[in-house]
Amino acid sequence: xxxxxxxxxxxxxxxxxxxxxxxxxxxxxxxxxxxxxxxxxxxxxxxxxxxxxxxxxxxxxxxxxxxxxxxxxxxxxxxxxxxxxxxxxxxxxxxxxxxxxxxxxxxxxxxxxxxxxxxxxxxxxxxxxxxxxxxxxxxxxxxxxxxxxxxxxxxxxxxxxxxxxxxxxxxx
Amino acid sequence: xxxxxxxxxxxxxxxxxxxxxxxxxxxxxxxxxxxxxxxxxxxxxxxxxxxxxxxxxxxxxxxxxxxxxxxxxxxxxxxxxxxxxxxxxxxxxxxxxxxxxxxxxxxxxxxxxxxxxxxxxxxxxxxxxxxxxxxxxxxxxxxxxxxxxxxxxxxxxxxxxxxxxxxxxxxxxxxxxxxxxxxxxxxxxxxxxxxxxxxxxxxxxxxxxxxxxxxxxxxxxxxxxxxxxxxxxxxxxxxxxxxxxxxxxxxxxxxxxxxxxxxxxxxxxxxxxxxxxxxxxxxxxxxxxxxxxxxxxxxxxxxxxxxxxxxxxxxxxxxxxxxxxxx
Ligand code: SF4
Numbered sequence: 001x002x003x004x005x006x007x008x009x010x011x012x013x014x015x016x017x018x019x020x021x022x023x024x025x026x027x028x029x030x031x032x033x034x035x036x037x038x039x040x041x042x043x044x045x046x047x048x049x050x051x052x053x054x055x056x057x058x059x060x061x062x063x064x065x066x067x068x069x070x071x072x073x074x075x076x077x078x079x080x081x082x083x084x085x086x087x088x089x090x091x092x093x094x095x096x097x098x099x100x101x102x103x104x105x106x107x108x109x110x111x112x113x114x115x116x117x118x119x120x121x122x123x124x125x126x127x128x129x130x131x132x133x134x135x136x137x138x139x140x141x142x143x144x145x146x147x148x149x150x151x152x153x154x155x156x157x158x159x160x161x162x163x164x165x166x167x168x169x170x171x172x
Numbered sequence: 173x174x175x176x177x178x179x180x181x182x183x184x185x186x187x188x189x190x191x192x193x194x195x196x197x198x199x200x201x202x203x204x205x206x207x208x209x210x211x212x213x214x215x216x217x218x219x220x221x222x223x224x225x226x227x228x229x230x231x232x233x234x235x236x237x238x239x240x241x242x243x244x245x246x247x248x249x250x251x252x253x254x255x256x257x258x259x260x261x262x263x264x265x266x267x268x269x270x271x272x273x274x275x276x277x278x279x280x281x282x283x284x285x286x287x288x289x290x291x292x293x294x295x296x297x298x299x300x301x302x303x304x305x306x307x308x309x310x311x312x313x314x315x316x317x318x319x320x321x322x323x324x325x326x327x328x329x330x331x332x333x334x335x336x337x338x339x340x341x342x343x344x345x346x347x348x349x350x351x352x353x354x355x356x357x358x359x360x361x362x363x364x365x366x367x368x369x370x371x372x373x374x375x376x377x378x379x380x381x382x383x384x385x386x387x388x389x390x391x392x393x394x395x396x397x398x399x400x401x402x403x404x405x406x407x408x409x410x411x412x413x414x415x416x417x418x419x420x421x422x423x424x425x426x427x428x429x430x431x432x433x434x435x436x437x438x439x440x441x442x443x444x445x446x447x448x449x450x451x452x453x454x455x456x457x458x459x460x461x462x463x464x465x466x467x468x469x470x471x472x473x474x475x476x477x478x479x480x481x482x483x484x485x486x487x488x489x490x491x492x493x494x495x496x497x498x499x
Binding site for chain 1: 254255256257258259382462463464465473476477480481483484487488489490493494495496498
């Protein structure tokens with residue numbers, strides 16, 4: 001069956017969350033966000049504002065859907081603080097490449113890990129295309145669930161903005 | 173870290189560039205850094221304009237107003253940014269289904285009674301009979317079939333509870349009965365003052381979540397008040413407000429000098445309000461090691477956690493169990 005992106009397009013952050021935690025993805029997709037208690041979000045913003053002052057095109061909004069950090073002739077660039085979530089970061093960028101590709105724009109991706117002063121280049125292959133499509137189908141399915149996916153403790157839960165939300169409980 | 177600001181003098185609150193200034197009637201200027209404000213409480217006669225309100229709204233800062241006697245008049249509650257239609261629809265479903273509504277209302281009352289008994293047991297000499305009466309009355313909560321029945325149980329429990337204040341409070345402070353408007357004695361004045369602070373604190377925590385403050389369970393949702401704030405306050409009034417009163421009175425921080433009586437209305441004067449607020453803020457900031465989260469949690473954060481548990485209940489994630497302080 002032909003995959004029609006129009007039926008499945010989502011914000012990039014959902015692709016990211018998909019690879020971090022399905023429960024986080026569900027909560028986010030229902031508007032249950034935790035901005036007010038995440039210092040990391042704040043740090044992220046600061047890093048972002050200070051790192052790319054020299055480059056002109058930062059934060060481009062495409063199709064009302066993708067907020068792409070930096071777009072130049074060959075690359076879509078993403079700025080990240082640390083490399084802890086590499087798979088998620090990579091797939092989010094892959095999704096951008098996929099999205100642009102569907103609009104007829106061919107680019108490569110470059111992730112900048114600011115703290116570590118390291119870059120990683122990625123390229124959209126057919127294999128990744130299939131993976132993105134499968135992910136988008138899954139995301140739609142998860143977002144439509146009436147209940148959040150059950151809580152399973154992940155190694156990074158204590159650093160997650162949802163930690164208190166997920167783990168608060170009474171003992172009776 | 174954001175905190176609450178309290179303004180006691182008369183004057184003008186204004187925005188200039190990215191800062192809020194309070195200029196009192198003697199032209200003294202005080203700066204309130206916008207990122208550090210959680211909520212501003214206005215006790216004096218204050219002029220302000222829409223430019224200021226719009227700015228505060230951008231940052232989600234609430235404004236609470238109190239009248240001349242320090243009694244609560246109302247809150248400016250800015251439009252929320254973090255909305256979740258899904259959560260609100262489900263919150264409303266739990267109101268509309270009477271069984272579900274009753275479950276939550278009972279949880280609020282039971283938690284309140286747990287905290288009431290906790291206070292009483294700490295000072296138990298001479299009030300053993302009142303404690304027993306409340307323990308017996310508490311058993312009826314489970315069986316209650318209707319909200320007004322539940323309200324009746326709570327009313328009777330509070331009556332016994334307030335009676336015990338005469339024993340808990342050392343010194344000459346006493347209470348005949350609870351009178352809300354207007355309070356005519358110092359203890360009633362403190363309860364009223366503390367309860368309105370509690371209400372605004374709860375509102376500001378609700379504000380940080382996706383809960384709709386107008387859909388409540390124990391109190392009837394009304395057009396006048398954000399009644400979910402009243403509901404959740406029930407849990408925290410004995411835990412926070414009443415312990416503040418006990419500590420202020422029993423440590424002789426507050427004396428009769430801190431109260432004025434005018435036209436039969438008893439109220440905390442400015443000195444009294446400042447003492448009360450500083451103890452109240454200290455209490456809110458006190459932390460307890462949470463046995464499930466395994467990290468330190470302030471009393472203020474416990475209020476937010478209560479909101480989180482309610483959201484989880486509404487979205488079908490986990491059944492709501494109210495806080496029962498274990499420390
Ligand atoms: S705390 Fe853990 S389970 Fe909860 S959203 Fe975050 S990562 Fe997922």
